[in-house]
């Protein structure tokens with residue numbers, strides 16, 4: 001969930017694609033968006049209406065208004081309810097059949113720290129805001145997961161949206177036996193300079209805070225990076241929080257920091273297409289959306305999520321049946337890492353062994369292709385990718401051609417193995433998703449060499465897949481491997497991706 005905190009380290013430790021930001025190697029995300037949207041929807045203008053008619057709208061939420069102006073997004077939590085799930089603590093399950101593209105949840109933050117595009121503020125700022133604004137008085141902090149199994153057993157239910165009025169936000173979970181209604185707290189926005197001052201004052205008077213869980217993780221050097229703004233509720237229980245609420249003791253502060261670590265969500269950008277429609281500048285952000293924090297993880301999730309305005313919006317990316325668990329992916333970009341890397345991140349950073357269908361499928365067949373696959377992955381990210389960037393900067397077309405041939409030969413070897421080992425199609429698709437960087441590199445080589453779209457050469461066929469993948473990444477920054485696969489294999493056709 002705290003992709004911000006994890007991702008910084010993942011890049012260094014695993015040599016993940018974050019080291020070589022493939023998705024930024026040709027254009028920035030913002031620059032690419034209109035280009036790829038145009039390429040797929042040339043018959044439709046890119047407008048709020050186009051968004052709505054192309055599947056952005058959910059039947060139960062009037063989503064068209066979300067994209068027309070920078071109006072607040074109404075809270076929507078009715079499609080899911082809390083359930084106890086074996087081995088996972090609590091999770092969210094569908095209360096009705098959910099269609100592809102339907103809004104599963106739209107929920108406001110308890111606290112949100114924003115920054116300029118492609119800068120993610122540190123999670124420590126979230127902790128600081130919680131302390132500074134006395135948000136620790138919110139009932140949420142007594143029920144959200146804090147790393148202890150006890151916390152994942154706390155029973156409560158989501159307050160119905162209609163009880164709170166249209167456009168208002170509950171920051172209060174409903175205890176199971178004692179239904180409670182609360183007035184929504186008014187959000188406040190403070191400038192970063194105020195937040196930084198408060199931070200300095202608080203750290204001077206409260207040494208304990210520095211020792212908090214996140215404080216010990218400040219080696220990422222992201223704390224306070226760039227200018228940022230903070231949106232927070234005035235108090236987790238609205239006016240119910242007494243002004244004189246004492247600062248939590250050191251132990252409780254450490255626990256609060258853990259709640260932030262396990263439940264915060266951060267990204268480099270908000271949804272670019274939605275921002276364009278709403279006339280807003282996309283921002284980097286990190287925040288705590290308590291209702292959203294109840295989703296468990298899957299490496300092949302059935303939803304995608306992104307921030308519009310200040311709200312976290314979750315949409316189904318495949319049909320979901322009543323009672324089925326609704327999942328998100330905690331990994332962000334590392335979702336395209338090979339299985340062995342993913343499970344170690346989830347275990348190290350999030351404290352659980354992932355046994356989602358994708359991990360199980362890959363685990364069962366992985367040994368058949370593991371060596372070649374991991375070698376290729378390393379080679380592309382550690383050697384060939386950086387070499388391409390260098391060659392392109394130097395205008396060395398010969399070197400680019402050489403790199404292109406090298407990636408092609410890697411892929412031929414791997415596909416040869418696929419054929420020999422009769423890898424199950426679903427596993428093969430998952431493995432190919434993790435080869436996104438290799439395809440992206442082929443596309444980049446082809447583009448740098450000025451190779452045309454009409455050629456039937458491998459690199460151009462591969463580039464189609466890579467372009468589709470990019471399209472999906474751009475329109476849903478929380479990228480989904482299975483969505484990419486759907487795009488690549490259903491639109492291009494599976495065979496098109498095979499080297500000949």
Ligand SMILES: C[S@@+](CC[C@H](N)C(=O)[O-])C[C@H]1O[C@@H](n2cnc3c(N)ncnc32)[C@H](O)[C@@H]1O
Pocket residue numbers: 001087088089090091144145151152153262263293294295296297298350351352353354355356
């Ligand atoms: C943001 S919380 C999700 C909600 C949490 N299950 C609860 O009871 O509050 C993240 C934590 O949920 C658990 N979790 C999430 N996805 C899981 C999965 N696929 N398998 C096992 N545990 C999972 C892990 O303990 C993880 O650190």
